[in-house]
Amino acid sequence: MHVKYLILGAGPTGLGAANRLAELGENDFLVLERNAYIGGLSASFTDPAGYTWDVGGHVVFSHYPAFDRLLDELLGNDVLRHQRESWIRAAGTFVPYPFQNNIRRLPPDLVWECVEGLLAAGRDAAANVHPNPPAHFREWIDRVFGPGIARLFMVPYNFKVWAHPAERMSHRWIGERVSVVDAARVIKNIIYGTDDVAWGPNNTFSFPLTGGTGEIYRRLAARFADRVRLGDPGRRIDPVAKTVVTGSGQVIGYDHLLSTGPLDILVTEQLAGAADALHEAAKGLTHSGSHIHGLGFAGAPPDPRCWMYFPENDCPFYRVTNFHNYSPLNTPDPDGMIPRSRALMTETSFSAHKPADPAALAEATVAGLVATTLIAPDDVARRTTTWEMRVDYAYPVPCLTRDAALAVLQPALERLGIQSRGRFGGWKYEVGNMDHSFMQGVQWAERLVLDQPETVYSL
Known part of the structure; x- marks a missing residue:
């Protein structure tokens, strides 16, 4: 042939x-x-319980x-359009994405830690303290965000998502992938008590109806x-x-x-x-892999969030998607286009730098959902499905x-x-x-x- x-x-x-x-x-x-x-x-796959799952938290937006x-x-009218609502779980609370623009949501001592670091980073930049380009991604984080935001979010989250230390990564891939902080904008948000959530190319996105x-x-x-x-x-x-x-x-x-x-x-x-x-x-x-878990629970209390990021160690996953919010038909029991079940999709990275035990991961994921308040302890017994997929090539690491x-x-x-x-x-x-x-x-x-x-x- x-x-x-x-x-x-x-x-x-x-x-x-x-x-x-x-x-x-x-x-x-x-x-x-x-x-x-x-x-x-x-x-995408539909499991035996009738839930549909993606291979990770995809949203459809375009530059072209x-x-x-x-x-x-291809889709015609078979499409839903959403306003992004994404959050970060940190210090016992949820902060709107991007984290660095919305630190006002943190406890006061952590707000000041972040602002103090931002101001110091700004002074260093103005004084040209670092005339040479950053040697790696971690150095870029420290220079741009300061130690507070680096400690609370940027360093731990990036390790959880990439499964590689930031010191082993280049900073040259950044561009529109990371919101670069504006100290004046951050301080204005703190003083006026406003959330700043519009950054990024995916602040609106589409998703297939079915x-x-x-x-x-x-x-x-x-x-x-x-x-x-x-x-x-x-x-x-x-x-x-x-x-x-x-x-x-x-x-x-x-x-x-x-x-x-x-x-x-x-x-x-x-x-x-x-x-x-x-x-x-x-x-x-180098690359990282990902364990995808789709967890269905009976009962869907109102929750407008699309997806959430998790930099801390109280859960194994780095991201959770409210997949029932993307389309009610991702669940087996939409009632008048309102899902009566929750479809929570989690992503947990792995590599030689960050091993993950597949045998224990499903239950650790459920425990993490409780620890981060995404489900109540009583919801554990209401689980209706568990779908799992291992992806050996998930992220090409820069x-x-x-x-x-x-x-x-x-x-x-x-x-x-x-x-x-x-x-x-x-x-x-x-x-x-x-x-x-x-x-x-x-x-x-x-x-x-x-x-x-x-x-x-x-x-």
Whole structure:
């Protein structure tokens, strides 16, 4: 078998590429997906109790008109739109997101600790105390936020989410991913007693009415279902012969190859004849995993919050999503579009730096929900379902060695006629959102067919 365009992975990047090829009249393509389902990290599942769960707390927002148009085409009226309401649990209370703008909610002594640190950081910046760039993410945190906000939120939360010490991470991925603090704005919020919650590109977001986030990609893949093969990964790539051996043993020839799976696996396990230098460079890529728990509880008291962050050690998870608020049809018993059950989805990271015991994690998660007041002790007996999923590749960590590794790996793959794109294919968290990943696939297709440059992903 031979195809003009071979795509490895049926997540947002691979399906974005396939869809754009079809739009451009290029129908000689095939998508190989190792899993038995569509969507990659944007997949959704319905458990035996009738709850729908995502692979983590996805929200649908976009930087790109092309992605917006696609959502309109695919979902039509089957979509709900939400105003973000997110919070941080710290010092026995909930603080609106972003934490650094809303420290007025903390006890007075902690408010002053944060303000004192902010003022000191501002004086240091004005006096050019640190003329050289930060050596790592932890140093950036200390310089920008001061010791108070660093201690209470930024350092512990980032360790819980990345499962890597901030000293091992670069600060160069920041941009719109982290709200950089404005001391005057913070002090004004304290004096006037106002919350400051509008920051960020996802302050409003959309969500499918039914089927979870994965519904988007199931509907997209249905456009070219005859050219999507599930449960059959690309096992071995011969870039000289331009062939891929699949998990089923079939040999497929290609003219152009897009890989959307993890870049380190592509180089060390799939690519035939990869030079030692590529194997060595791949060691510079690090990642974290995540344990996702979906916990259903009978009874849904009013709670308008969308999701919450947890920097402290009274719970194993770093984020909890009120998934029943995203769509009442995520629960098995919506009554007039008002869910009568709660669907709480938690995320707990893991790595060699931060192990997590899967056997004990479900019950530790329930205990954490009680400790953080998300459920009452009596609610434990009202649990109606427990859904679990382990994701070995959850976050591509922007570690100190990442950029040097990519500077070796990506040009080498280009010379072999292979492009690696997407959240883990490109290994750039700063362009790893769903819309970023989708557009990386779109721009790959436009580069090959229309000779247009890629702008979303670059080295």
